[in-house]
Amino acid sequence: MYTLLFFILATLTIAKDLWSSIPVTNYSNIIRETYLLGNGKLGAMPFGAPGEEKIVLNIDSLWAGGPFSANNYTGGNPTDERYPHLPKIREWIFQNTTGNVTQLLGNGDNYGTYQVMGNLSISHNVSVNPTSYERRLNLTSGVYYTKYSDLAGSKYTTAVFCSYPDQVCIYHLSSSATLPDISIKLENQLVNDTLIQSSCGDGYVRLRGITQVGPPDGMRYEGMARVTRSSSLSLKCCERQPGTLIVLSTSGQRSVTVVVGAGTNYDQTKGNARDDFSFRGEDPETYIQNIAQGAASRDFQDLHDSHIADYQTLAGTFTLELPDPRDSSKEETSLLFDRYRSSQGDPFVESLLFDYSRHLLISSSRQNSLPANLQGRWNSELDAAWSADYHANINIQMNYWGAEQTGLGDIQDGLWRYMQDTWVTRGSETARLLYGAPGWVTHSEMNIFGHTGMKNDAQWANYPASAAWMMQHVADHFAYSQDVAWLLTAGYPLLKGVVQFWLSQLQEDGYWNDGTLVVNPCNSPEHGPTTFGCTHYQQVLHQMFANALTLGPIASESDFAFLQNISTSLDRLDKGLRFTSWGGLQEWKLPEEQMYDEENNTHRHLSQLWGWYPGVSLVSPSHHFLSGYTNVTIQDAVATSLYSRGTGNGPDANAGWAKVWRSACWARLNNTERAYFELRYAVEQNFVGNGLSMYSGKNPPFQIDANLGFSGAVLSMLVVDIEAVVSGQVRNVVLGPAIPKSWGRGMVKGLRLRGGGIVGFEWNNDGLVTTVANDVEGVRLLDKSGKALFGR
Known part of the structure; x- marks a missing residue:
């Protein structure tokens, strides 16, 4: 087994890897050094030194808080109707341009936090040659x-992976000589002993915990580690160390495999009035025993091959190849990031981070899991930064920017x-309590327990556009997949409920009296006053209504009055496009002298550039939209706003996501120099030696x-793929709008287009597309100058 595994390792090292010659030994620094x-x-x-290896384990649903901490948990909603206050709030804002929504605010009581489950610890005595690691x-x-x-001179190899087909994580140790005695345990030293219990049994160790002692009972969670079946293994529980399993050394025994299953009694299908919003499911014990026993009944190679086949089905759907002019693939990953700051970029590092991005999404969001949260799926603490929740005013949306175009659209089933x-x-x-409205609405901060009310003060909490923004992802999923069955059962019902809410909330502008429909009250995400007609909202609703008019007939919408209401409202809707005196796009529909x-x-x-990227309401030439991609006035205003907003390193934050967003906006302007600068700047400022991005420069939190x-x-x-798919019409797609010269002679294949097409292409040393691998029905492929490349 050692020989086979070493061969696998040796043959894989020619691919893109993150690697290091130094073990991770400091738990407090784990998020800056480990690989996920x-x-x-x-x-x-x-993490851990050779012979003292550990694996920090997380479960997607392991949260403290919610109904597991309080019987009267309300999801941040008030217990009484607040919408009667809205008319006066709106009247005041129209009269004074700004106001407040204090009477609508809910609370963050028992909001909770994502928590670490514990460590799988595997140890054996070994005197390591320090140059061999x-x-x-x-x-x-x-x-x-x-x-x-x-x-x-004995050689050791370990392999760790988390298998989607088997729903377990797997640790495998092999040696060129007989293995020493090995101890295995599950532990969590951060949790009080009254809340957690470790035990050992026939070939397994188990960790059971509860987030609080009732009433109400906290969330129950469990992990079980089992040694896979092998006739040559001798196992016993250690009397001196309760909860520890010993694999006794046996002559000729050169490998051992441990599988770990884990789960909680959280059940998201119980988050409704019928089940009293309990989210409480069955004790996880039986489920964990079954999956752990099932995986442990198979040998390592079978588990390994099953995982590889599943993983490559997703990872292999898309390929980006960039040059490696510095031979960077042979250098340790942390050294590449150390050097990057003083360079003008490194295509190998950038392609490595692209592949790592897809790996992290595949690893943190699958069909049967909760969506990727603020930390994806990885947290080593009991109280995560910002609860590792779902911030829905950019963060959860950005998590899925790369899904559709790279063939990962189906892993979003858990998100829907x-x-x-x-x-x-x-x-x-x-919607009913705060707004007296039909349909449904959410705000900016959400946990796994349906926290849909306003959590705290208005600048953070007053963001009812979060669900409307997510409807862009719903519309995009259909645009790329053309999956009518999914649209009928999942996508369109989500969309219709949000549209119903917003149709009931639009107000005729009572300040400018220009006959347009605006949102009142609104707060631009985390910025500025409570006011009316926030540009961001108007652009988001503009796109959502246009999408609803397109998708309604495809979904066999029979309520023609509903569709007519959308059409009429869209015609009157303020489109969120106006210009400042200094040439940028306004963020608010307010007089210039107010200086917001x-x-x-x-x-x-x-926020005021949402319709440019990631939305298309400003940029697309499609019906209802504003044709910014060919409109110099809009382009210049977007560019002016981007210059004005800076590089994403301001007094309020030095955050990587802000730079990544800026890069995407510049790319849609076909501005290669600025797009590449912002991409590099994010890497320079925020990415640490293991390829992960920190929030505050290179400092945690992750x-x-x-x-x-x-x-x-x-x-x-x-690529620029912004035009709506209309049956019988040929639409334009631009290939290579902002490819830097340093990426010269690169290629991409498996790039998904709206309408279900797939394209691949290569480019030259100047970043200009030279070869297109395949034609796409109904699409005219253009280069950045507008020249036709290939297509009908």
């Missing part, structure tokens, strides 16, 4: 390897189910949206 693994439900962070995450296979030698089971159910209550749209405000958000959004920015440099 997962299968959607489970997250894993391997290497750890490596292979992005072709999704497998993490270490190798080292002892002073006697999460919205249906937790946002819609409690969000319908929020001051020049050189470097706020991290680009926040994954820049990692996942990185692929979206790169894709914007590769």
Whole structure:
């Protein structure tokens, strides 16, 4: 087995890997050094010195808070109707241009936080040759390897991966000589002993915990580690160390495999009024025993091959190849990031981060899991930064920027189910209590327990446009997949409920009296006053209404009055496009002298540019939209706003996601120099030696949206695909709008287009497309100058 595994390792090292010759030994610094693994439900962070290896384990649903901490949990909603206050709030704002929504605010009581489950610890005595150690995450296979030698010359190799088919994480140790005795345990030293219990049994160790002692009972969670079946193994529980399993050394025994299953009693299908919003399911014990026993009944090679086949089905759908002029693939990953700051970019590092972005999305979001949260799936603490929740005013959306175009659209099934089971159910209550409205609504901060109310003060909490923004992802999924069955059962019902809400909330502008419909009250995400007609909202609703008019007939919408109401409202809707005196786009529909749209405000958000990217309401030439891609006036205003907003490193934050967003916006302007600068600047400022992005420069906390959004920015440099798919019409797609010269002679294949097409192409040393691999029905492929490349 050692020989086979070493051969696998040796053959995979020619691919893109993250690797290091130094083990991760400091737990407090783990998020800056480890390499991340997962299968959607489970997250894993391997660390530890040779012979003392550990794996931090996360479960997607392991949260403290919500109904598991309080019987009267309301999801942030008030217990009484607040919408009667709205008329006076709106009247005041129209009269005075700004106001407040204090009477609508809910609370963040028992909001909770994402928590770490614990560590799988595997130890054996070994005297390591210090020059022999290497750890490596292979992005072709999704497998993490270490190798080292002892002073006697015996060679050791470990392999760690989290299997989606088997729903377990797997640790495999092999040696060129007989293995020493090995101890295995599951532990969590951060949790009080009254809340957690470790035990050992026949071939397994188990960790059971509860987030609080009732009433009400906290969330129950469990992990079980089992040694796979092998006739030559001798196992016993250690009497001196309760909860520890010993694998006794047996002559000729050269490998051991441990599988870990974990879960909770959280059930998102119980987050509704019928089940009293309990989210409480069955004790996980039986489920964990079954999956752990099932996986342990198979040998390592079978588990390994099953994982590889599943992982490559997703990872292999898309290929980006960039040059490696510095031979960077042979250097340790941390050294590449150390050197990057003083360079003018490194195509190998950028392509490595692109592939890592896709790996992280595959690992943190699958069909049967919760969506990727603020930390994806990886957290080593009991109280995560910002609860590792779902911030829905850019962060959860950015997490999925790279999904559709790179063939990962189907892994979003968990995202749709999460919205249906937790946002819609409690969000319908929020719509009724706060707004007296039909349909459903959510705000900016959400947990896994349907927290859809306003959590705190207005600048953060008053963001009812979050669900409307997510409807862009719903519309995009259909645009790329053309899956009518999904649209009928999942996509369109989500969309219709949000549209119903907003149709009931639009107000005729009572300040400018220009006959337009605006949102009142609104707050631009995390910025500025409570006012009316916020540009961001108007652009988001503009696109959502236009999408609803397109998708309604496809979904066999029979309520023609509903469609007519959308059409009439869209015609009157303020489109969110007006210009400042200094040439940028206004963020608010307010008089210039109020100075909320001051020049050189470097706020991290680009809310007034939503319709440019990631939306298309400003840029697309399609019906209802504003044709910004060919309109010099709009282009100049977008560019002016981007220059004014700065590079994404201002007094309010030095965050990677802000730079990635700026890069994507510049790419859509066909501005290669600025798009590439912002991409490089994000890497320089925010990405540390293991390829993860920190929130505050290179300092923790870790926040994954820049990692996942990185692929979206790169894709914007590769393609502009913004026109709606209309049957019988040929639409334009631009290839290579902002490819830097340093990426010369690169190629891409498997790039998805709206309408279901797939394209691949190559480019020359100047970043100009030279070869297109395939034609696409109904699409005219253009280069950045507008010249036709290939197509009908």
